[in-house]
Amino acid sequence: xxxxxxxxxxxxxxxxxxxxxxxxxxxxxxxxxxxxxxxxxxxxxxxxxxxxxxxxxxxxxxxxxxxxxxxxxxxxxxxxxxxxxxxxxxxxxxxxxxxxxxxxxxxxxxxxxxxxxxxxxxxxxxxxxxxxxxxxxxxxxxxxxxxxxxxxxxxxxxxxxxxxxxxxxxxxxxxxxxxxxxxxxxxxxxxxxxxxxxxxxxxxxxxxxxxxxxxxxxxxxxxxxxxxxxxxxxxxxxxxxxxxxxxxxxxxxxxxxxxxxxxxxxxxxxxxxxxxxxxxxxxxxxxxxxxxxxxxxxxxxxxxxxxxxxxxxxxxxxxxxxxxxxxxxxxxxxxxxxxxxxxxxxxxxxxxxxxxxxxxxxxxxxxxxxxxxxxxxxxxxxxxxxxxxxxxxxxxxxxxxxxxxxxxxxxxxxxxxxxxxx
Numbered sequence: 001x002x003x004x005x006x007x008x009x010x011x012x013x014x015x016x017x018x019x020x021x022x023x024x025x026x027x028x029x030x031x032x033x034x035x036x037x038x039x040x041x042x043x044x045x046x047x048x049x050x051x052x053x054x055x056x057x058x059x060x061x062x063x064x065x066x067x068x069x070x071x072x073x074x075x076x077x078x079x080x081x082x083x084x085x086x087x088x089x090x091x092x093x094x095x096x097x098x099x100x101x102x103x104x105x106x107x108x109x110x111x112x113x114x115x116x117x118x119x120x121x122x123x124x125x126x127x128x129x130x131x132x133x134x135x136x137x138x139x140x141x142x143x144x145x146x147x148x149x150x151x152x153x154x155x156x157x158x159x160x161x162x163x164x165x166x167x168x169x170x171x172x173x174x175x176x177x178x179x180x181x182x183x184x185x186x187x188x189x190x191x192x193x194x195x196x197x198x199x200x201x202x203x204x205x206x207x208x209x210x211x212x213x214x215x216x217x218x219x220x221x222x223x224x225x226x227x228x229x230x231x232x233x234x235x236x237x238x239x240x241x242x243x244x245x246x247x248x249x250x251x252x253x254x255x256x257x258x259x260x261x262x263x264x265x266x267x268x269x270x271x272x273x274x275x276x277x278x279x280x281x282x283x284x285x286x287x288x289x290x291x292x293x294x295x296x297x298x299x300x301x302x303x304x305x306x307x308x309x310x311x312x313x314x315x316x317x318x319x320x321x322x323x324x325x326x327x328x329x330x331x332x333x334x335x336x337x338x339x340x341x342x343x344x345x346x347x348x349x350x351x352x353x354x355x356x357x358x359x360x361x362x363x364x365x366x367x368x369x370x371x372x373x374x375x376x377x378x379x380x381x382x383x384x385x386x387x388x389x390x391x392x393x394x395x396x397x398x399x400x401x402x403x404x405x406x407x408x409x410x411x412x413x414x415x416x417x418x419x420x421x422x
Contacts, residue, residue, distance in 0.1 A: 004214075005213050005214065005237055006251070007023065007098070009093055014097050015096065017143060025100050027220070028215075028219040029104050032108050033111070033150065034153075038111055038114055039068075041108060042065055044223045047227070048061070048214075048236070050214055051234055051301055053208045054080055054171075054207070054211065055085070055283070055286075060211055063207075064109070064112055064113060067205045070196050073202070074115070074202055075114060076198060076199045077106060077109055077110045077118040078118065078180070078199065078205070078206045079206075079208075080173065080176060080208050081122045083123050083209075084123055085312065087241060087281065087316070087317040088315040089243075089251065090314060090315070091209035091239075092251075095122070099133050102133075103145065103146070104215075105216050106118050107150065108216060113203075113205055115157070118158070118159045120160070121162050121179070124164045124166040124167075137160070146158065164176075167339070168339035169340075170185040172389070173194055174190065181199060184341075233302045234300035236256055237254070240252045240258075240263055240315075241313070242268045243318070244318045245272055245323070246270065249268065252267045254267065257300045258298070259296055260290070260295040260299055263316055264295065275320040276292075276320060277321075278325075279291060279403070279404070280319065282314075283304070284314075284315040285332050287312040287392075288309040288310070288396070288398075288399035294307045297309075299311060299314065322419060324407065325403075329396060333393065336392065340390075347389055347393070350394075351390070354397055357374055361408065361411045361412065364411075364416055365415070366408075366415070371408050374401060379394065
């Protein structure tokens, strides 16, 4: 498949407006403003079957329609560029090498929503991306792609970058909105949903970088043609971040539904150092781990749950037979405990309990009953928190214990790791 989202990024000038225009950039925006109504754009996106690429996989056109039907104004469009999920780095090439694709996607989306104000909520650890984005936004204003009268068509849209401060929780859309409003980044209870009561109480659409970057291509080729890419229920291109124990880690743009086996062995070059595959985390650390017998699963939002996991952000973390599964679980729990915002008691207290038990196991001080205790605490967190952070932490523990019980038992009985680590 030819590159769509990562088109031309090998060119050192790909982030410049002139280079983006040279390869056809902003032609979709011109087409929209000259030929399409806001509702036409929404219908095209609905026809395309585009699903949100941030993790939830919610139909993008449906989300837009909910917000567009709300009579309240102003409406806001927010790009979620707070790429904080461990193992995820798929949005970074767009932000740093193809920023005008994102800007064009946002202007088209704002036109469809009748939103006049937009924000790119950027991960605090991406300072270079901030520099690139702000320069690209400046270029877009000067060229008439942003402002009060875009391309002389009477359309108004203003865009700015809002940089986060390194909080993982702000990747959750309501915590992100709280942060933009100047409050502590903590999730809100839903409903009401942001499409009706979002930023400053107004209708707000929050879409991921990759989601918005798909919009110009959908406009260019039409929703029906776009549906022919990838799997029928989850069409379009997908960016997969592949890391850990592979020969060629990186970001791969492939049709949605490409199998995990193909991603690992054909595109990422297979397992490094001649070792054997032991486990794969398919969608970022929050998604349940898979064993090698399940890697023929199509990597899309519909298929992966049938194999016991989720697509999440599409961050493929490949673990070989030298890796201790108890250590991975412990490290994951250190992360979740640190990043819990503390609003929900089960998450705030439970992640600490899980980390403490796993630390004991990893340190050779495990006790009989610890495995059952891990499962009990994890199940006490599931479904009892405002946002998915608690569920993610619980699912990590439950899936690793379920798939690798012998390693946890070995740590308790032998007071050491069965793969020679720890």
